[in-house]
Amino acid sequence: AQSVTQLGSHVSVSEGALVLLRCNYSSSVPPYLFWYVQYPNQGLQLLLKYTSAATLVKGINGFEAEFKKSETSFHLTKPSAHMSDAAEYFCAVSPLGAGNKLTFGGGTRVLVKP
Amino acid sequence: DTGVSQNPRHKITKRGQNVTFRCDPISEHNRLYWYRQTLGQGPEFLTYFQNEAQLEKSRLLSDRFSAERPKGSFSTLEIQRTEQGDSAMYLCASSPSGGADTIYFGEGSWLTVV
Numbered sequence: 001a002q003s004v005t006q007l008g009s010h011v012s013v014s015e016g017a018l019v020l021l022r023c024n025y026s027s028s029v030p031p032y033l034f035w036y037v038q039y040p041n042q043g044l045q046l047l048l049k050y051t052s053a054a055t056l057v058k059g060i061n062g063f064e065a066e067f068k069k070s071e072t073s074f075h076l077t078k079p080s081a082h083m084s085d086a087a088e089y090f091c092a093v094s095p096l097g098a099g100n101k102l103t104f105g106g107g108t109r110v111l112v113k114p
Numbered sequence: 115d116t117g118v119s120q121n122p123r124h125k126i127t128k129r130g131q132n133v134t135f136r137c138d139p140i141s142e143h144n145r146l147y148w149y150r151q152t153l154g155q156g157p158e159f160l161t162y163f164q165n166e167a168q169l170e171k172s173r174l175l176s177d178r179f180s181a182e183r184p185k186g187s188f189s190t191l192e193i194q195r196t197e198q199g200d201s202a203m204y205l206c207a208s209s210p211s212g213g214a215d216t217i218y219f220g221e222g223s224w225l226t227v228v
Binding site: 009041044045049090092101103104105106 | 118147149154155156157158159162170205207214216217218219220221222224
């Protein structure tokens with residue numbers, strides 16, 4: 001069974017500072033990995049996904065994530081936080097060949113301080 | 115491409131009543147998914163369809179829940195004899211097919227059972 005752990009349910013960063021959100025997964029085989037963002041009272045929007053191509057994945061809004069198989073990690077970063085980045089972020093895993101059914105982590109809420 | 119559409123966006127119902135949610139996926143997307151999200155948690159998979167066939171159901175989907183996709187287009191999720199524990203946001207999503215295809219989420223339907 002797949003599982004996803006997001007370290008830190010809340011992260012506070014200053015505007016302009018680095019954003020780092022941690023995600024570790026467990027899977028018997030390398031899976032597909034995703035980061036989604038959710039703004040209040042809205043659905044989820046895909047930020048980026050890893051599908052076994054390049055290990056460094058660039059997404060929308062300046063976010064990127066690096067797949068590290070040895071660490072079973074897929075951490076999300078953004079060099080400079082913007083006020084509009086305040087939202088909840090979810091890491092998700094989908095095992096290969098499993099119909100892309102997503103298993104989500106518990107989420108990390110990001111607060112951006114001016 | 116008008117996105118995944120869900121109705122109603124909000125529903126308040128009394129315990130024991132039945133409720134139905136509708137989802138219109140992105141046109142020509144073969145796969146349709148239902149997830150449930152409670153406050154402070156990541157979405158949890160409920161079920162998914164490939165065209166009109168329901169291919170998988172989670173253990174979370176008790177006998178009181180039923181989902182249909184009669185013509186392989188829109189889908190409905192019905193909850194019978196609602197309980198307070200059913201209060202959550204119900205998210206619908208769709209994708210072109212399986213594999214690494216991006217899953218697009220709707221804005222969700224909030225259910226409050228009083």
